Amino acid sequence: MMKDVIYLDNAATTPMCPRARETMARLIEHGLADANPSSPHRPGRRVRALLDDARDAVARLVGATPGEILFTSGGTESDNLGLRGAAHAMLRERGRRGVVVSAIEHHAVLEAARALEREGFVVEVAPCTRQGVVTREAVELAVGRIEARGERVGVIAVMLVNNEVGTVQPVADVAALARSRGALVMTDAVQAPFAEELDVERLGCDVMALSAHKFGGPQGVGLLYVRRGVPFDPILFGGGQERVLRPGTENVAGIVGLAAALAWAREERQAIEAHKRRLEARLLARLQERVPDVELNTGDAPRSPGLLSLHVPGIEAEALLVELDLAGVACSYGAACSSGSLRPSHVLQAMGLDEARVRCSIRVSIGPFNTLEEMDRAADRMAAAIGKLRAAGRTAVTVVGGVSVS
């Protein structure tokens, strides 16, 4: 990577925090996790103790008890296990076949819901507002559609912070609704690790997913909170780890890193959020001063600081991101997908933005380790890139698809 790159893709991966780095480095360097935590011997028990300590810490940090925390391989697994585990168990135990997901969920939830639908579950999607918020009323209507189809709702999934546009969703309201209907509520909180409301009691959720690399921990490890006593089935089968709900030898070094990072994230939460808010204001002010028509796609909706969906009129995101990459600003379209290409954001589409606006929007996500000075340089580079593309846009060689071919 260029030395001079300004990293503004923290929603894809946030750099590891020093605490997690040091903790994991020590663990690996001294071989502290070099045994299987399920083994019946002293080395095994020593590793098991690390795992137990991490679980205790994590549980405390999100307002849960240790027995309610499952460690997973990350956000995608947590989302899949959370939705499928709850849906299958609610059908098996309560005969509830209905699943409601919001239109702006991460693909890990949406695709899991689609898979459930193929398996015979009745799935309804709750739309969002123009500003990217899923209201309690929209969820209630979706539940009504489930009931109109002769089924009862088993699970409702609404994320806490949207990963593409940063809007905060009224999860507590949705949880209250779910409770009144006898349904479970799952929330994908992957993009909300620094949010004040990240507490399972405060949210009232039954299932909650988190991913370590969004809050300064390592990639490849996540967690799933599952409220004690709610119906829940595994999706993987094998050993008895994680209360049989997520078998497989635990990624102990990763889990210890996750716990260290989450402790840091929650302790420093207010400072981090304030920092991101300050940086965001600086970036936006300077950028809009130079390019006045750049605007937020989310209006004045409540939003997680630092996570911005920006519309740059007339400039295709694909071209802008290349120009920004070459100029040393790393940001993205919406979600990072496997091939790294742009697919029209389902979130922006759900918000009802027209096609041109969807194609001309980028995601900028500021993280805890960005600096104020970087915001000035990033804004200048962005303004320069936009100016360059706008100048070049007037000199196209061919008319794209303008010639009839048949």
Added chain:
Amino acid sequence: MRAGRPRVLVAMSGGVDSSVAAALLVEQGYDVIGVTLQIWPEGIRPPGRHVGCCSVDAVDDARRVADRLGIPYYVFDFQEIFRRTVIAPFTRAYLQGQTPNPCVWCNEHVKFGALLDRAVQLGAEAVATGHYARVEQDPETGRWLLMRPRDRRKDQTYVLWPLTQEQLARVRFPLAPYTKEEVRELARARRLPVAYKPESQEICFIPDDDYRRYLREHAPEAVRPGEIVDTQGRVLGQHPGVAFFTIGQRKGLGLAAGRPLYVVDIDPAANRVVVGERDEARAWGLEARAVNWIAVPGLSEPARVEARIRRNAPDAPAVIEPAGGDPRRVLCRFDQPQWAVTPGQSVVWYAGDVVVGGGVIARAVKEEPPAGHTTPVEAPALA
């Protein structure tokens, strides 16, 4: 990125040709940016054996090559333009009883259309590909010439004929001076991770080159059964849809005639497939439409050329002349009748190594020209 070096975008498929093209440009000192065009919906790969370009695998391979070369690399989502300018006309052509060349449209509208526009937008002077073809500027006329490459067996000029002067000025074919074997050797010498990959299939979006299955799955409503008739109009049998037939086809007719019969004509208006003897699939000429001139600004007099009417057909000596008043239409008469002149296929006219121009075959001209109508041998050679 050093300032002052000309920037070139290289379309990379992950295969050996485009990888070597990128490597050569880097060595020649260009500021090279690698790109792969994603033309398929995310997560959906063409089913079946998967060796085609533009898939997720291709992206992985191309990204590795770009990394090895130390160049920036991006994936562009060109699904919409590809669907609109390649796939939709492809299906439409078959339903009209024609046999299309989708690679031609992809070159015209996607690689050297939308991608070239994107390249210019990003400050690049050209788009480069791993095509085997040559572009040179004629020092006398200033026109950009499209020419056959050194490796005549790999010659891909047949699928590049629609390129305009503006497009040709901004196209680079680094493989022009090399044979395929040399290109493989160049890849090996540079330890590019693709040196031993097999050749990709013919039409990238058709799994296993089974276009009939593709049409059945993607345009089932438009595939209508009809009659198979002989050249006298006698009904010999039924066909499942004109789209499943091409001129010269012998297999799959489902006729028990006791002698080999060939498709000699397709009449989409009557939804009929016409069959006949092998000789009846021959034509003395063709009328081309949508003609694009490369070596010359236009055609006012008859001219002697070699015509290629299929990707792998031998070049046939012929004379071209304007057809009526439409400058985009040309009449092409062969010295000897050619087999399976197929509407929808491209016809490309050459003068030696130079592409004079090309067009889409509108119709075959079956009739032998009356004696004394023209004297093709006396027409001047072009270029």
